[in-house]
Amino acid sequence: MNEKQRTESQQVKESRPTDKKSEKDYSKYFEKTYAAPSLKDAKRRGKEAVQYHNDFSISEQFRDMGKGRKFLIRTYGCQMNEHDTEVMAGIFMALGYEPTTDVKETNVILLNTCAIRENAENKVFGELGHLKALKRENPDLLIGVCGCMSQEESVVNRILQKHQFVDMIFGTHNIHRLPNILQDAYMSKEMVVEVWSKEGDIIENLPKVRKGNIKGWVNIMYGCDKFCTYCIVPFTRGKERSRRPEDIIQEVRHLAAQGYQEVTLLGQNVNAYGKDFTDMKYGLGDLMDEIRKIDIPRIRFTTSHPRDFDDRLIEVLAKGGNLVDHIHLPVQSGSSEVLKIMARKYNREQYLELVRKIKAAIPNVSLTTDIIVGYPNETEEQFEETLSLYKEVGYDAAYTFIYSPREGTPAAKMVDNVPMSVKKERLQRLNAVVNEISAQKMLEHKGQIVDVLVEGESKNNPDVLAGYTTKSKLVNFVGPKSAIGQIVKVRITDAKTWSLNGEMVDQIIEVK
Numbered sequence: 353m354n355e356k357q358r359t360e361s362q363q364v365k366e367s368r369p370t371d372k373k374s375e376k377d378y379s380k381y382f383e384k385t386y387a388a389p390s391l392k393d394a395k396r397r398g399k400e401a402v403q404y405h406n407d408f409s410i411s412e413q414f415r416d417m418g419k420g421r422k423f424l425i426r427t428y429g430c431q432m433n434e435h436d437t438e439v440m441a442g443i444f445m446a447l448g449y450e451p452t453t454d455v456k457e458t459n460v461i462l463l464n465t466c467a468i469r470e471n472a473e474n475k476v477f478g479e480l481g482h483l484k485a486l487k488r489e490n491p492d493l494l495i496g497v498c499g500c501m502s503q504e505e506s507v508v509n510r511i512l513q514k515h516q517f518v519d520m521i522f523g524t525h526n527i528h529r530l531p532n533i534l535q536d537a538y539m540s541k542e543m544v545v546e547v548w549s550k551e552g553d554i555i556e557n558l559p560k561v562r563k564g565n566i567k568g569w570v571n572i573m574y575g576c577d578k579f580c581t582y583c584i585v586p587f588t589r590g591k592e593r594s595r596r597p598e599d600i601i602q603e604v605r606h607l608a609a610q611g612y613q614e615v616t617l618l619g620q621n622v623n624a625y626g627k628d629f630t631d632m633k634y635g636l637g638d639l640m641d642e643i644r645k646i647d648i649p650r651i652r653f654t655t656s657h658p659r660d661f662d663d664r665l666i667e668v669l670a671k672g673g674n675l676v677d678h679i680h681l682p683v684q685s686g687s688s689e690v691l692k693i694m695a696r697k698y699n700r701e702q703y704l705e706l707v708r709k710i711k712a713a714i715p716n717v718s719l720t721t722d723i724i725v726g727y728p729n730e731t732e733e734q735f736e737e738t739l740s741l742y743k744e745v746g747y748d749a750a751y752t753f754i755y756s757p758r759e760g761t762p763a764a765k766m767v768d769n770v771p772m773s774v775k776k777e778r779l780q781r782l783n784a785v786v787n788e789i790s791a792q793k794m795l796e797h798k799g800q801i802v803d804v805l806v807e808g809e810s811k812n813n814p815d816v817l818a819g820y821t822t823k824s825k826l827v828n829f830v831g832p833k834s835a836i837g838q839i840v841k842v843r844i845t846d847a848k849t850w851s852l853n854g855e856m857v858d859q860i861i862e863v864k
């Protein structure tokens with residue numbers, strides 16, 4: 353934190369009538385607390401036991417809060433945020449609000465934000481600029497900022513200073529407090545700030561309204577303890593904490609009974625699942641081995657950390673069935689030296705050995721990855737090691753990023769001798785390889801018959817249907833609307849870099 357930020361953060365604390373005791377006493381789950389974020393507190397680990405709550409309820413006093421009112425949530429970032437949005441939508445609906453997609457008719461707008469890179473944050477500040485005009489036209493509109501950005505002091509300070517029309521800011525640990533926060537925002541003229549910088553708990557009985565009825569997300573764990581030196585997530589999401597297997601299994605069974613075709617198990621580091629249990633030895637492999645017995649066609653999980661990917665999990669995934677043949681396995685860099693300063697806790701050889709084991713057990717597996725280029729002081733040779741690793745593994749696809757310094761992380765303090773022009777050029781070179789290999793992998797599908805989970809009409813042409821294979825390849829084909837929500841067989845006729853075209857070989861029996 354620099355001097356300016358230090359004074360700014362003091363100003364925030366001084367301008368808030370905070371009762372220090374209640375700020376730290378998170379046991380007051382359903383009482384009024386004001387708190388500004390602290391990355392320093394968010395970094396602490398190990399002192400607080402995980403509390404499992406099953407006692408969420410909508411208080412009588414809030415029952416009619418949403419009557420005649422509408423809500424809109426804009427979501428940025430990863431699936432964890434998408435799923436948090438489903439929970440917040442559930443709370444809004446329980447309060448009697450109706451959903452809308454029209455900013456002109458909504459009474460509340462929430463921005464569920466992402467802090468992973470600077471451009472993610474810039475998008476949100478850009479959106480706040482637009483919302484200012486809307487607020488001027490409609491002063492009764494409530495505007496809220498939540499999600500990972502609200503866990504950062506610098507963001508909260510900037511909003512307090514430059515975007516005073518914002519009515520509420522609340523953190524990722526405060527979602528269950530939404531009814532109280534809304535109530536405070538309606539009553540108060542000041543901005544309501546409630547961001548707990550704690551290790552985190554688990555609340556089991558929060559309501560949810562899922563987006564769609566074909567694919568569902570199920571959290572299996574929260575938080576991250578890996579502290580990769582570039583990453584803000586351990587600060588914004590708290591420590592690794594696992595949901596109990598019985599709660600997860602019940603939720604997946606429930607989705608299966610409702611006719612969902614695919615479930616994605618979610619966590620920032622799902623391979624650490626169960627490590628925090630003190631009463632039993634139970635990991636992701638054990639969980640997957642139980643979930644695969646549930647009658648649901650497709651089970652995925654994300655995101656895998658290579659370090660904790662164990663043999664038990666490989667053995668279970670090799671059983672196939674509804675466990676799909678696609679694994680997202682972020683590598684970040686192909687250079688052992690860079691991986692070391694990233695604190696990824698594996699080196700190039702260990703990663704390649706893991707890939708070898710996975711491929712031996714699941715011969716038709718497709719792998720995708722995340723890569724950061726331009727890490728502080730990354731040399732040309734180190735970057736070339738990333739290119740060579742990419743080719744050696746032969747990934748189906750990758751998300752590629754230029755390193756973005758995040759305040760509060762160790763990497764942000766490193767002196768960096770790589771100019772932005774070099775980083776951009778490396779990203780282009782990497783993307784050229786990514787595209788080339790993706791196109792090759794797509795071509796392998798030509799002439800094959802694949803199973804496609806049909807999600808809806810194609811974005812560009814309502815006469816064409818679009819869906820995904822088990823390997824997460826987008827397939828476009830002509831078919832009847834009754835195929836939407838089902839898994840159908842499609843013969844691939846044409847392969848592009850990022851999608852496939854095909855023709856349906858199944859005939860759907862019309863049930864309606």
Ligand code: SAH
Pocket residue numbers: 468469582583584585620621655656657682684722723724753754755756757758
């Ligand atoms: N938990 C996941 C990653 C979640 S963040 C994992 O460890 O694999 C998604 C991706 O964003 C990361 O894999 C990384 O490639 C990228 N990322 C994270 N922090 C970044 C930063 N500061 N700059 C650029 N990319 C970053």
Ligand code: SF4
Pocket residue numbers: 576577578579580583584585586620621657
């Ligand atoms: Fe970030 Fe690393 Fe945790 Fe992934 S494992 S969320 S990259 S700290």
Ligand code: F3S
Pocket residue numbers: 428429430431432433465466467468499500584585588589
């Ligand atoms: Fe972004 Fe937070 Fe996810 S920083 S990537 S929304 S965990």
